[in-house]
Amino acid sequence: xxxxxxxxxxxxxxxxxxxxxxxxxxxxxxxxxxxxxxxxxxxxxxxxxxxxxxxxxxxxxxxxxxxxxxxxxxxxxxxxxxxxxxxxxxxxxxxxxxxxxxxxxxxxxxxxxxxxxxxxxxxxxxxxxxxxxxxxxxxxxxxxxxxxxxxxxxxxxxxxxxxxxxxxxxxxxxxxxxxxxxxxxxxxxxxxxxxxxxxxxxxxxxxxxxxxxxxxxxxxxxxxxxxxxxxxxxxxxxxxxxxxxxxxxxxxxxxxxxxxxxxxxxxxxxxxxxxxxxxxxxxxxxxxxxxxxxxxxxxxxxxxxxxxxxxxxxxxxxxxxxxxxxxxxxxxxxxxxxxxxxxxxxxxxxxxxxxxxxxxxxxxxxxxxxxxxxxxxxxxxxxxxxxxxxxxxxxxxxxxxxxxxxxxxxxxxxxxxxxxxxxxxxxxxxxxxxxxxxxxxxxxxxxxxxxxxx
Amino acid sequence: xxxxxxxxxxxxxxxxxxxxxxxxxxxxxxxxxxxxxxxxxxxxxxxxxxxxxxxxxxxxxxxxxxxxxxxxxxxxxxxxxxxxxxxxxxx
Numbered sequence: 001x002x003x004x005x006x007x008x009x010x011x012x013x014x015x016x017x018x019x020x021x022x023x024x025x026x027x028x029x030x031x032x033x034x035x036x037x038x039x040x041x042x043x044x045x046x047x048x049x050x051x052x053x054x055x056x057x058x059x060x061x062x063x064x065x066x067x068x069x070x071x072x073x074x075x076x077x078x079x080x081x082x083x084x085x086x087x088x089x090x091x092x093x094x095x096x097x098x099x100x101x102x103x104x105x106x107x108x109x110x111x112x113x114x115x116x117x118x119x120x121x122x123x124x125x126x127x128x129x130x131x132x133x134x135x136x137x138x139x140x141x142x143x144x145x146x147x148x149x150x151x152x153x154x155x156x157x158x159x160x161x162x163x164x165x166x167x168x169x170x171x172x173x174x175x176x177x178x179x180x181x182x183x184x185x186x187x188x189x190x191x192x193x194x195x196x197x198x199x200x201x202x203x204x205x206x207x208x209x210x211x212x213x214x215x216x217x218x219x220x221x222x223x224x225x226x227x228x229x230x231x232x233x234x235x236x237x238x239x240x241x242x243x244x245x246x247x248x249x250x251x252x253x254x255x256x257x258x259x260x261x262x263x264x265x266x267x268x269x270x271x272x273x274x275x276x277x278x279x280x281x282x283x284x285x286x287x288x289x290x291x292x293x294x295x296x297x298x299x300x301x302x303x304x305x306x307x308x309x310x311x312x313x314x315x316x317x318x319x320x321x322x323x324x325x326x327x328x329x330x331x332x333x334x335x336x337x338x339x340x341x342x343x344x345x346x347x348x349x350x351x352x353x354x355x356x357x358x359x360x361x362x363x364x365x366x367x368x369x370x371x372x373x374x375x376x377x378x379x380x381x382x383x384x385x386x387x388x389x390x391x392x393x394x395x396x397x398x399x400x401x402x403x404x405x406x407x408x409x410x411x412x413x414x415x416x417x418x419x420x421x422x423x424x425x426x427x428x429x430x431x432x433x434x435x436x437x438x439x440x441x442x443x444x445x446x447x448x449x450x451x452x453x454x
Numbered sequence: 455x456x457x458x459x460x461x462x463x464x465x466x467x468x469x470x471x472x473x474x475x476x477x478x479x480x481x482x483x484x485x486x487x488x489x490x491x492x493x494x495x496x497x498x499x500x501x502x503x504x505x506x507x508x509x510x511x512x513x514x515x516x517x518x519x520x521x522x523x524x525x526x527x528x529x530x531x532x533x534x535x536x537x538x539x540x541x542x543x544x545x
Contacts, residue, residue: 001487001488001503002460002487002488002490002501002503003536003540003544004460004536004539004540004543006490006492006499006501008539008542008543009460009462009501009539010462010499011543012538012539012542012543013462013532064514067513067514067517068513068514068534068535069534069535069537069538070532070533070534070535070538071538250545251542251543254541254542255538255541255542257541258537258538258541322545
């Protein structure tokens with residue numbers, strides 16, 4: 001007997017066909033520990049062989065699941081052990097390892113591979129420095145490799161030397177990809193409290209506490225949540241808004257849970273996590289900004305935006321927590337600028353500034369994401385912006401990050417396009433009174449009192 | 455392997471929709487367990503619970519048969535595993 005009502009079936013179909021319900025990413029987390037080598041070329045060969053073997057069936061499996069369940073899986077990706085952890089004494093430029101990752105990604109058909117990464121929140125080791133020094137070249141010569149570096153944590157504080165090094169690396173990466181509006185920086189994210197099981201790019205890595213191979217899933221659904229909020233009566237109170245978002249989040253998360261279980265089963269690997277993050281795309285209606293405006297903000301960035309975002313983020317988690325017992329990754333609303341048409345509109349009309357995005361970061365995940373800034377922004381200013389993002393993360397025990405693109409030769413108001421899911425955005429103004437002397441002091445901002453929990 | 459799936463059909467009402475869909479399912483060895491059908495303002499809407507015998511015909515081949523019917527009659531037909539609805543709509 002039909003246990004599901006025709007109305008429920010119709011609701012699911014409408015979510016997919018009209019409201020952009022999809023699984024944003026199925027990301028295969030792969031440990032590369034066994035690839036460690038003291039020779040760069042051997043390391044690169046082992047990485048390529050390992051990835052093309054382990055991930056061989058990822059894409060066809062995801063395509064079959066999407067077809068059978070009727071829910072599109074937009075991206076298939078791979079995250080790997082942070083490369084700095086497998087360098088094992090190999091000396092020199094590590095670009096060949098990134099190129100091997102890129103070749104493997106193309107061979108198995110995934111659109112991005114994350115993990116050209118290092119964790120340096122307390123100190124920078126030799127291998128970490130090699131990975132970071134290789135980033136501008138690695139990101140310029142590859143198409144699909146993503147890099148990330150953790151420069152701060154609640155338990156360690158902020159490593160300002162690492163923050164400054166990363167600001168310089170961001171500038172160098174922009175210069176290395178100047179002919180493509182600094183697109184290398186769209187594949188480079190600087191973290192505070194990086195997580196080990198994030199399925200989303202550019203910050204995905206396969207942490208050291210993970211099994212050899214796992215399936216992590218990132219759900220989506222800003223369009224679905226947007227449609228639900230807009231269908232509420234004009235005078236629905238905020239509790240009713242939160243309730244509606246929570247119920248919708250449950251449904252979206254269940255789709256993610258089902259896909260994660262099925263993909264893990266078919267690939268014969270462990271199921272990792274479901275990441276509840278609402279991830280926008282440049283498509284019309286698939287916007288987190290538009291949800292905030294549907295809740296009642298005049299234009300995202302205006303007063304009230306932080307409140308609306310806090311409500312949204314919390315309701316998503318509450319619904320999601322009922323939908324899966326394997327919540328992980330970042331699990332908060334994403335507020336990238338270039339990837340969200342509503343955010344772009346708000347920047348263009350002057351409603352949304354870098355400072356407001358910083359405030360919004362305090363109540364959701366990640367934060368200063370996919371923001372184009374003038375190409376002549378000094379490294380010290382970029383470092384100070386990154387350190388502010390870190391301060392919010394360190395003090396509030398949450399993940400924060402910065403993915404800034406100082407677009408070479410471009411000034412405030414210019415429009416740049418990165419293509420595809422990376423979208424397009426106007427170059428945003430940067431406050432000219434940066435803490436240049438602060439970041440040049442170097443050293444470490446000590447861990448906060450709140451980190452002493454044992 | 456027997457797989458329970460939900461078939462949804464949506465489109466302009468015309469003669470022979472149920473026959474064409476049923477024929478396609480029968481040819482693929484899929485059994486119809488339950489049917490709900492209605493017409494709202496001239497729009498034909500049908501929901502079926504079917505059991506697909508994947509040893510007789512692979513799930514994607516059953517979908518291909520139905521896509522052919524959808525094209526021929528100008529309908530929207532989807533066949534999805536039942537789990538997706540149970541997961542999304544039941545606690």
